[in-house]
Amino acid sequence: MFIDKVKIYVKAGNGGNGCVSFHREKYVSHGGPDGGDGGKGGNIVLRIENGSNTLFAYKNRKKFVAANGGDGIAGKKHGATADDVILPVPPGTVVRDAQSGQIIKDMSNCEDFILCKGGRGGWGNRHFATPTRQIPRFAKMGMKGEEKEVVLELKMLADVGLVGLPSAGKSSILSVISSARPKIAAYHFTTLSPNLGVVSYGENQGFVCADIPGLIEGAAEGAGLGLDFLRHIDRCRMLIHVVDISGIESTDPIADIETITAELEKYSPELARRPRIIAANKYDAFDPELIDLEAFESYIDEKGYELIYVSAATLHNIDTLIQMTAERLRLLPPLTIYEKEYVEEDLSAPLDKTVKVRKTNGRYEVEGDWLYRFMETINFADRDQLMYFEKVLRENGVIKALEDAGCGEGDTVSMYDFEFDFIE
Ligand SMILES: Nc1nc2c(ncn2[C@@H]2O[C@H](COP(=O)(O)OP(=O)(O)O)[C@@H](O)[C@H]2O)c(=O)[nH]1
Numbered sequence: 001m002f003i004d005k006v007k008i009y010v011k012a013g014n015g016g017n018g019c020v021s022f023h024r025e026k027y028v029s030h031g032g033p034d035g036g037d038g039g040k041g042g043n044i045v046l047r048i049e050n051g052s053n054t055l056f057a058y059k060n061r062k063k064f065v066a067a068n069g070g071d072g073i074a075g076k077k078h079g080a081t082a083d084d085v086i087l088p089v090p091p092g093t094v095v096r097d098a099q100s101g102q103i104i105k106d107m108s109n110c111e112d113f114i115l116c117k118g119g120r121g122g123w124g125n126r127h128f129a130t131p132t133r134q135i136p137r138f139a140k141m142g143m144k145g146e147e148k149e150v151v152l153e154l155k156m157l158a159d160v161g162l163v164g165l166p167s168a169g170k171s172s173i174l175s176v177i178s179s180a181r182p183k184i185a186a187y188h189f190t191t192l193s194p195n196l197g198v199v200s201y202g203e204n205q206g207f208v209c210a211d212i213p214g215l216i217e218g219a220a221e222g223a224g225l226g227l228d229f230l231r232h233i234d235r236c237r238m239l240i241h242v243v244d245i246s247g248i249e250s251t252d253p254i255a256d257i258e259t260i261t262a263e264l265e266k267y268s269p270e271l272a273r274r275p276r277i278i279a280a281n282k283y284d285a286f287d288p289e290l291i292d293l294e295a296f297e298s299y300i301d302e303k304g305y306e307l308i309y310v311s312a313a314t315l316h317n318i319d320t321l322i323q324m325t326a327e328r329l330r331l332l333p334p335l336t337i338y339e340k341e342y343v344e345e346d347l348s349a350p351l352d353k354t355v356k357v358r359k360t361n362g363r364y365e366v367e368g369d370w371l372y373r374f375m376e377t378i379n380f381a382d383r384d385q386l387m388y389f390e391k392v393l394r395e396n397g398v399i400k401a402l403e404d405a406g407c408g409e410g411d412t413v414s415m416y417d418f419e420f421d422f423i424e
């Protein structure tokens with residue numbers, strides 16, 4: 001079974017919690033706080049698996065959760081960082097946000113992609129010793145790992161798409177122009193998964209060609225395939241439209257071409273307009289009694305297609321077909337790589353920056369989605385970043401909100417995994 005579209009749920013690991021602990025040693029009367037930090041949660045990472053052309057691996061398993069970071073340990077020891085979960089995908093897999101359908105990432109010729117970031121570990125109490133608080137008894141929780149529901153959709157990376165009615169000879173042509181060995185059958189409805197073939201030409205003018213199951217074939221299967229297969233030629237720079245000219249299957253090649261054009265248009269008018277070479281196949285069996293070549297050629301002319309008579313059986317004009325295709329490709333823009341559409345709620349977005357301040361047990365707790373996200377980006381161990389953090393808090397009214405809530409000199413402020421003393 002060929003799988004080229006799946007919905008999966010992914011979640012990165014949470015950060016481990018910080019530890020509360022005090023240093024104890026012989027001869028050291030008052031040991032300081034030494035609770036270690038929690039470890040980072042594992043990421044969910046997508047990795048291109050070259051040579052693969054199916055999402056079959058996701059047919060049964062649809063949920064992937066990375067492990068949480070380990071909790072911090074006494075003696076200033078870090079909790080363990082959890083391993084990433086690596087999800088292999090075939091090249092050309094487009095990742096979309098399941099809800100909005102927006103593209104998060106096109107896995108084409110790219111490095112590993114972190115789909116969900118693991119949460120940062122919480123700070124142990126060793127961080128919270130300040131002149132006013134010599135014995136910090138608190139540590140912070142780790143941050144939550146990101147979670148997402150995404151759709152993986154394979155759109156093969158092919159320069160050329162082979163289209164045509166069942167049995168026109170698409171698979172036969174792919175097998176004689178490339179090293180691919182697709183199934184070739186005397187019956188209709190056999191090719192049910194796309195095939196990719198690499199065609200070599202010249203120094204480096206080779207190209208990749210995709211043979212997709214015919215639209216009509218899929219529809220006849222009634223398996224909901226139909227137009228779905230066309231996604232694999234979405235990125236194609238041009239089409240080779242194979243039409244049977246022998247007169248054995250049909251004596252009206254014009255109608256055959258129009259059937260396919262109508263299907264292409266239904267899926268995407270833009271795809272139907274892409275440059276097209278008509279490969280009139282089975283020329284070895286061509287019978288001038290059965291086919292009106294004059295009408296056929298004037299139709300092709302009028303449509304502005306290029307035309308070549310070929311035979312996958314005798315290899316007649318196959319080299320010329322390859323050459324024509326390579327020459328044409330030279331003039332066309334490169335393969336489509338999809339841009340990211342999905343916008344994570346990042347800091348540049350005009351997010352609601354209001355925060356809630358609450359006083360509990362003498363501490364001022366500050367909460368807000370924006371604040372949470374912003375804090376994920378700050379490394380609190382770095383002095384410069386800490387200063388930047390304070391500046392952003394000030395500029396966005398967080399300090400004012402604290403003052404309005406009654407927070408004053410020396411009070412403790414708590415923001416998720418970070419805690420500090422308020423200094424005016
Ligand atoms: N005589 C002749 N038969 C061909 C030629 N190309 C393909 N065929 C035959 O046509 C049938 C369908 O071919 P296939 O490549 O599976 O068609 P597809 O459905 O378009 O992929 C097979 O029996 C092939 O052997 C050709 O150039 N000449």
Ligand SMILES: [Mg+2]
Pocket residue numbers: 170171172183184191211
């Ligand atoms: Mg076929």
